[in-house]
């Protein structure tokens with residue numbers, strides 16, 4: 001399977017003062033910023049922490065083990081900080097500069113949406129990422145997993161009062177009918193969002209989203 005790579009630079013900045021005082025220009029909510037062929041998000045975490053993510057489309061690195069999280073060299077961090085000054089506003093660039101140990105998460109394009117959620121003749125059901133690995137550009141993967149589990153639980157409760165293979169198969173079939181169209185559409189939507197935000201070709205006519213020149217209509221595709 002051809003896989004395209006996203007480098008997902010990420011860091012957490014710990015600070016001990018509430019945000020409005022520490023970073024009055026950042027506020028308390030979720031920030032999203034687009035630049036040419038790249039984008040970044042910044043949001044608040046519990047315990048006075050900020051998390052930022054800078055999405056970069058790049059060459060596939062060699063991963064030392066099975067983890068997709070990589071430590072980065074001092075030289076890479078320095079390069080990132082310099083680049084941040086050119087790409088992002090001064091507040092975000094400062095946040096990136098002051099983050100002590102940023103790291104890289106490697107993200108691969110999801111394949112085609114799964115054709116099924118229920119397997120092995122109604123004996124196995126998949127939920128969440130196991131069923132539909134999704135690129136993070138839609139910011140909905142966690143919700144999808146939670147809803148899968150809830151719907152599956154309801155279907156099992158409805159049909160499976162008595163343990164019986166036939167009722168279990170019906171429960172799983174109903175679960176699949178309810179969730180498959182939704183999650184399949186989300187996988188494709190997230191993949192398209194990722195391509196738009198990274199300035200990759202979308203559609204058959206070579207269209208590329210460019211944050212610098214995008215019309216209002218083009219921007220509305222990012223929803």
Ligand SMILES: Cc1cc2nc3c(=O)[nH]c(=O)nc-3n(C[C@H](O)[C@H](O)[C@H](O)COP(=O)(O)OP(=O)(O)OC[C@H]3O[C@@H](n4cnc5c(N)ncnc54)[C@H](O)[C@@H]3O)c2cc1C
Pocket residue numbers: 008105127128129130136139140141142143145
């Ligand atoms: C870097 C990154 C950023 C993300 N950002 C967002 C975001 O902003 N918004 C969003 O909605 N989603 C985001 N996601 C996606 C989100 O984390 C997943 O979609 C979500 O966690 C999927 O939940 P899950 O329960 O299906 O799987 P998981 O959360 O992966 O849970 C699976 C669990 O099973 C355990 N496990 C695995 N194998 C075994 C085994 N053999 N025996 C027992 N246990 C096992 C694992 O340890 C894990 O705890 C992000 C993901 C990543 C990696």
